[in-house]
Amino acid sequence: MPVATSSKRDYYEVLGVQRDATPEQIKKAYRRAAHKHHPDRNAGADAEKLFKECAEAYEVLSDPTKRQRYDQFGHAGLSGVGVHDFSHMGFDDIFSMFGDVFGMNFGGRRGRRRGADLQTEMAVTLAEVASGTERSLQFSREDFCETCGGTGAAPGSQRRTCGTCGGYGQVEQTGGLGSLFGRVITSCPTCRGRGSTIVTPCSSCRGGGRVMRERVVTVRIPAGIHDGQAVRLRGEGEPGEDGADRGDLHCYIRVSPHPFLERSGNDLVCRMPISFTQAALGAMVEAPTLAGKAELKIPAGTQTGQVFRIAGAGLPDLRSGRRGDELVQVTVEIPKRLNKAQEALLREFAKTEDKSVMPESRGFFEQLVDYLGGGAKT
Numbered sequence: 001m002p003v004a005t006s007s008k009r010d011y012y013e014v015l016g017v018q019r020d021a022t023p024e025q026i027k028k029a030y031r032r033a034a035h036k037h038h039p040d041r042n043a044g045a046d047a048e049k050l051f052k053e054c055a056e057a058y059e060v061l062s063d064p065t066k067r068q069r070y071d072q073f074g075h076a077g078l079s080g081v082g083v084h085d086f087s088h089m090g091f092d093d094i095f096s097m098f099g100d101v102f103g104m105n106f107g108g109r110r111g112r113r114r115g116a117d118l119q120t121e122m123a124v125t126l127a128e129v130a131s132g133t134e135r136s137l138q139f140s141r142e143d144f145c146e147t148c149g150g151t152g153a154a155p156g157s158q159r160r161t162c163g164t165c166g167g168y169g170q171v172e173q174t175g176g177l178g179s180l181f182g183r184v185i186t187s188c189p190t191c192r193g194r195g196s197t198i199v200t201p202c203s204s205c206r207g208g209g210r211v212m213r214e215r216v217v218t219v220r221i222p223a224g225i226h227d228g229q230a231v232r233l234r235g236e237g238e239p240g241e242d243g244a245d246r247g248d249l250h251c252y253i254r255v256s257p258h259p260f261l262e263r264s265g266n267d268l269v270c271r272m273p274i275s276f277t278q279a280a281l282g283a284m285v286e287a288p289t290l291a292g293k294a295e296l297k298i299p300a301g302t303q304t305g306q307v308f309r310i311a312g313a314g315l316p317d318l319r320s321g322r323r324g325d326e327l328v329q330v331t332v333e334i335p336k337r338l339n340k341a342q343e344a345l346l347r348e349f350a351k352t353e354d355k356s357v358m359p360e361s362r363g364f365f366e367q368l369v370d371y372l373g374g375g376a377k378t
Contacts, residue, residue, distance in 0.1 A: 008075050009053070011056075011057035011060055011061055011070065012057075012061070014033070014053055014054055014056075014057040015029040015030055015033055015054065015057050015058065015061065016029055016033070017029045017061075019071070021061075023062065026058065026061050026062055027058075027062065030054060030055075030057070030058035030062075033050075033054040034051065034054055034055070037050040037051040037054060038051065051094075052086040052087055052089070052094070053086075055086045055089075055094045056083070056084070056086045059083065059084060059086075060078065060083065066078060066083070079120060079121055083118070083119060083120075084116050084117065084118055084119070084238075085117040085118055085119035085237075085250045087119075088117045088248070088250065089116060089117060113240055113241045113244055114240045114244050114245050114246075114247060115237050115238040115239045115240035115241075115244065115245065115246040115247035116237055116238045116247045117237045117247040117248045117249070117250060118139070118141055118236070118237045118238065118247065118248075118249045118250070119230075119249070119250045119251075119252065120137070120139050120249065120250075120251055120252070121251070121252045121253075121254055122135060122137060122219060122221075122251050122252070122253060122254065123254045123255075123256050124221060124225075124253055124254070124255055124256065125255070125256050125258070126255060126256070126258040126261060126263070126268075126290060126315075127290050128221065129221075129223065129224065129225055129255055129315060130223065130290050130315050130316065131223055132220075132221060132222050132223035132224075133221050134218055134219065134220050134221070135218070135219050135221060136216060136217075136218060136219075137216065137217050137218070137219045137251065138214060138215070138216045139214070139215060139217075139249070140212050140213065140214055140215070141212070141213065141215055141236075141237065141238055141249075142210045142211070142212060142213075142238045142239070143210060143211065143212075143213045143215075143238075143239060144209065144210060144239055145202060145204050145205035145208070145209055145210060145211050146204075147202050147203070147204035147205065148202035148204065148205060148209060150209045150210065150239070151198075151202070151209055152198050152201060152202055152205060152207045152208055152209035153198045153199065153200060153201065153202060153207075154200040154201060154202050154203065155202070157198075157199050157200040158199065159196040159197060159198055159199065160196060160197055160199055161195065161196055162188060162190050162191035162194070162195055162196055162197050163190070163197075164188050164189070164190035164191065165188035165190070165191060165195065167195040167196065168188070168195060169187065169188050169191060169193040169194055169195040170186065170187060170188055170193065171186055171188050171189075172186070210238075210239070215236070217233060217236055217249070219231055219233065219251050221253060222318060223315075223316045223318075223321070224266070224315055224316040224317055224318035224319075224321070225253050225318060226253075226255075226318070227253065227254060227255040227263075228252065228253070228254075229252070229253055230250045230251060230252045230253070231250075231251045231253065232248050232249070232250055232251075233248060233249040233250075233251065234248050235247075235248065236248060236249035237249050260272075260288040261288065261289075261290065261326070263315065264327070265324060266314050266315045266316070266317050266322075266323065266324030267314045267315075267324040267325050267326065267327055268289075268290070268313065268314045268315065268324070268325075268326045268327070269326075269327050269329065270287060270288060270289075270326060270327070270328045270329070271329050271331060272285070272287055272288075272328055272329070272330055272331070273330070273331045273332075273333045274298060274302070274330050274331070274332060274333065275332075275333060275335075276332050276333065276334055276335070278298055278302075279298065279301075279302040279303070279304070279330070279332045280300065280301065281300055282297075282298055282299050282300035282301075282302070283297075283298045284296070284297055284298070285298055287310065287326070287328050289310065289313045289326055290313070291313070294310055294313065294326075296308055296310065296328060298330065302330060302332070303332070304330065304331050304332040305329060305330070305331070306329070306330055307327050307328065307329045307330075308327070308328045308329075308330070309325050309326070309327055309328075310325060310326040310327075310328065311325050312325065313325060313326035314326055
């Protein structure tokens with residue numbers, strides 16, 4: 001699952017910690033940052049973006065495996081390791097994920113919660129963008145433990161009613177962190193909101209009810225997709241609570257650079273060198289396209305920077321399917337070395353132009369002797 005270079009901020013910078021920070025320091029930093037950017041205390045899209053950015057940073061840096069890969073490879077190293085797509089998650093879902101950090105469920109809402117969304121990236125070529133394609137994608141996600149069916153309890157054992165909340169899954173909290181936001185109903189710290197506790201934990205998932213699994217899906221990439229856009233695979237995220245719908249998988253597309261062509265909207269741009277004789281006299285040249293090559297007529301007297309259009313050789317519009325064009329911008333190259341015959345011909349040509357050109361070059365030291373003999377002029 002290839003990943004392009006990311007423009008995301010460094011996760012250590014997001015949380016304001018050093019790269020050698022301990023897990024406890026990272027947890028405290030995330031708690032501070034989450035309270036600072038909490039939506040109940042700050043209005044506007046910037047606060048929401050920062051709040052979710054902190055959650056993403058904490059998910060990676062609090063997990064030893066993800067942190068090790070991030071330290072070694074940066075954002076590109078997180079491909080296929082089950083990083084959540086926090087940009088599409090609600091605040092309650094984020095607080096539920098990190099209940100061990102906050103010890104509460106802000107807002108106190110219960111009920112079946114939809115599964116978390118996941119995000120990943122996929123690199124495609126410009127030719128695949130032009131035609132659309134299907135690609136196989138392998139990624140990791142949390143899934144229900146097959147041994148216990150997601151209950152977290154060992155087969156044959158039963159859960160018992162939580163003694164702290166009496167089976168309600170929530171308790172009232174009036175002090176501590178809750179005082180920052182007023183009186184709240186918090187998730188029960190003993191059963192974490194489930195209303196019951198496990199007597200004998202499942203040996204496969206250690207009582208969590210979920211395990212990481214590899215999954216392979218087919219991603220249908222539409223023709224004309226742009227770099228950075230996402231293909232959503234519904235129901236391919238993590239499972240929800242108590243039978244609620246799964247989340248989605250958002251596959252962000254990264255378009256690999258082409259050796260000759262650059263994208264400009266639905267048009268393609270090619271910068272192609274031609275010789276000064278081709279520019280002066282005109283010529284038929286072959287321009288690279290996504291379909292191979294196309295003949296292009298260069299009229300006599302072409303100037304460097306001039307643009308020629310190959311109609312319909314661009315990319316299809318994502319919605320209408322209408323194709324753009326290819327724009328070929330020529331650059332006139334001047335030869336750095338001429339043989340004697342070529343130089344003689346050009347000198348004769350220069351005479352017809354009535355243009356003054358340098359005489360045949362002499363050696364550097366010969367010119368230096370003339371210069372010193374005549375005296376340096378200032």
